[in-house]
Amino acid sequence: MKTYNYSDLTKQDIAQLVQRNVDPANEIRAIVEEVISNVQQHGDRALYDYANRFDMVVLDKLYLDKEELEEIAATVLPEQKVVLDIAYQNIYKFHQSQLKTEDKVETTPGVTCWRELRPIEKVGLYIPGGSAVLPSTFLMLGIPAKIAGCHEIIVCSPPQKNGKVNAFVAHVALMLGIDRIFLAGGSQAIAAMAYGTESITKVDKIFGPGNQFVTKAKTIIQSTTTTAIDMPAGPSEVLVIADETANPRFIAADLLAQAEHGIDSQAVLVCTSNEIAAAAEEEVEKQLAVLPRAEIARHAIDNSYIVVTRSLGEAMNFSNQYAPEHLILATEKWQEITGSIINAGSVFLGNLTPESAGDYASGTNHTLPTSSYAKAYSGVSVDSFVKKITFQHITADGLQNIGPAVQTLAELEGLHAHANAVGVRYNPS
Numbered sequence: 001m002k003t004y005n006y007s008d009l010t011k012q013d014i015a016q017l018v019q020r021n022v023d024p025a026n027e028i029r030a031i032v033e034e035v036i037s038n039v040q041q042h043g044d045r046a047l048y049d050y051a052n053r054f055d056m057v058v059l060d061k062l063y064l065d066k067e068e069l070e071e072i073a074a075t076v077l078p079e080q081k082v083v084l085d086i087a088y089q090n091i092y093k094f095h096q097s098q099l100k101t102e103d104k105v106e107t108t109p110g111v112t113c114w115r116e117l118r119p120i121e122k123v124g125l126y127i128p129g130g131s132a133v134l135p136s137t138f139l140m141l142g143i144p145a146k147i148a149g150c151h152e153i154i155v156c157s158p159p160q161k162n163g164k165v166n167a168f169v170a171h172v173a174l175m176l177g178i179d180r181i182f183l184a185g186g187s188q189a190i191a192a193m194a195y196g197t198e199s200i201t202k203v204d205k206i207f208g209p210g211n212q213f214v215t216k217a218k219t220i221i222q223s224t225t226t227t228a229i230d231m232p233a234g235p236s237e238v239l240v241i242a243d244e245t246a247n248p249r250f251i252a253a254d255l256l257a258q259a260e261h262g263i264d265s266q267a268v269l270v271c272t273s274n275e276i277a278a279a280a281e282e283e284v285e286k287q288l289a290v291l292p293r294a295e296i297a298r299h300a301i302d303n304s305y306i307v308v309t310r311s312l313g314e315a316m317n318f319s320n321q322y323a324p325e326h327l328i329l330a331t332e333k334w335q336e337i338t339g340s341i342i343n344a345g346s347v348f349l350g351n352l353t354p355e356s357a358g359d360y361a362s363g364t365n366h367t368l369p370t371s372s373y374a375k376a377y378s379g380v381s382v383d384s385f386v387k388k389i390t391f392q393h394i395t396a397d398g399l400q401n402i403g404p405a406v407q408t409l410a411e412l413e414g415l416h417a418h419a420n421a422v423g424v425r426y427n428p429s
């Protein structure tokens, strides 16, 4: 891994280093725009064609129904059901706690304002299935959608070579009470949920992570349709801040855990100790040598780097500019620096908190903003699946109290009808 000294880096160097998956020549955009346009024009037909072209499978039906899901899920072993259930319970518990009723606020005597939650009616969940099939993502999206009370939940996932989904994905569907999965992946699935096809309902909001094609499609459709998206949640990434109290074996394991997701993943180490940095790099090579997905992880590691800083403060400074999807504080002094975190998707504190725990079963959501989008977006939560509608009620006294200010403000904007809508109410008869 290339190593940089933070003190040698210029502003431009840092700007360059923190860029990832930017598609400078618009190559991905061009492919995705063509896919979107084909789905828009040809609907289901295009989905069959793309399954053939990108997933190398000839489908005779675009979805699996409850009976088929039950049949596929029958191979899941009891002990596998137990661990899926542990994950389900913890994710449920953490997300259920996010549902809160807000207080009503009397801003002026007789004027009361408040917000109420309403579920987004039709949501689309994208469950990745290219380089690895991710039933855990299905839990991360399905559980908050159910807690929020979304009425219609459309699920798309790429067909596997046998024209089905894998058994764990099918089992999670049944755990969630979802009885249909559409066999569509990539940007074509996003286009189908954004525009609708003969079989797939157009949804109000699309959720879920994916590769660069999926992420590009989400960012395009949010400006060309009325369908919203959760956030750009692209190739996985991690930034580990470490000091002399960190364990190089743990650092390497955490870097490789995200590197094995895909060739375009990134795993960055920002370290205050030259010795720990060198030892972690050595460990990465050692652990890579015995990793089943070594080829993928090797690509990602080659696309990653180490920054050596003089202090944890400098390390945090770099991290805030990088705005990582996952931030690991591999230091016994984590309590001293959490206050200075400005940008991160999800944070893992101390030397005994593996990022993988958040990927699967601790309870937090693993669908998180990547490529610096953690500067402005949060990860998926129950909030992502609801709208917060504001309400207000004004009594006769309230009208006397607030009315004159509203009338004057309306007059100063030259909007006399606005002022009149208050005035007519002073004397209801």
Ligand SMILES: NC(=O)c1ccc[n+]([C@@H]2O[C@H](COP(=O)([O-])OP(=O)(O)OC[C@H]3O[C@@H](n4cnc5c(N)ncnc54)[C@H](O)[C@@H]3O)[C@@H](O)[C@H]2O)c1
Residues within 6 Å of the ligand: 031, 054, 055, 127, 128, 129, 130, 131, 132, 134, 137, 158, 159, 184, 185, 186, 187, 188, 209, 210, 211, 212, 213, 214, 232, 233, 234, 235, 236, 261, 262, 265, 325, 366, 367, 368, 369, 370
């Ligand atoms: N940010 C997050 O919250 C988060 C969470 C989980 C996973 N991830 C990331 O999600 C990604 C999943 O990617 P994946 O590829 O494994 O699965 P995927 O389901 O996102 O993509 C697979 C689909 O991509 C399409 N595709 C593949 N090659 C194509 C091409 N050349 N042109 C057009 N379309 C093509 C195909 O339709 C295929 O079905 C990984 O990068 C992983 O790191 C991110």
Ligand SMILES: N[C@H](CO)Cc1c[nH]c[nH+]1
Residues within 6 Å of the ligand: 134, 136, 137, 235, 236, 237, 258, 325, 359, 366, 367, 368
């Ligand atoms: N690390 C991924 C988010 O970037 C989530 C995941 C799913 N399975 C394993 N990991």
Ligand SMILES: [Zn+2]
Residues within 6 Å of the ligand: 236, 257, 258, 261, 359
């Ligand atoms: Zn992961």
